[in-house]
Amino acid sequence: MAASGTSGKGRAKPTAAQRAYLARGLDQPGGKLPLFDGQGQRYPASTIRSCIERGWAEPCFENPIKPDWLVCRLTQSGRRLFR
Numbered sequence: 001m002a003a004s005g006t007s008g009k010g011r012a013k014p015t016a017a018q019r020a021y022l023a024r025g026l027d028q029p030g031g032k033l034p035l036f037d038g039q040g041q042r043y044p045a046s047t048i049r050s051c052i053e054r055g056w057a058e059p060c061f062e063n064p065i066k067p068d069w070l071v072c073r074l075t076q077s078g079r080r081l082f083r
Helices: 016-023 045-053 076-080
Strands: 057-061 071-074
Touching: 016 045, 045 057, 045 071
Parallel strands: none
Antiparallel strands: 057 071
């Protein structure tokens, strides 16, 4: 059995880093998630991708200028983590 926060979609719980990232979308229009944290540091792609894999975030659009930037929004599953 996989450790909490490491399995695919389902009942996995987010890690502290994932939770901090996802929480930033709660008060944003459309649940838009930031690329940078409160200190101006870019969120690790691994954190963003793991949230996408678990269904807590979804890509919004592709940025043609910075294709490596994952611009995402919070999903309903992601919002439920904070209820």
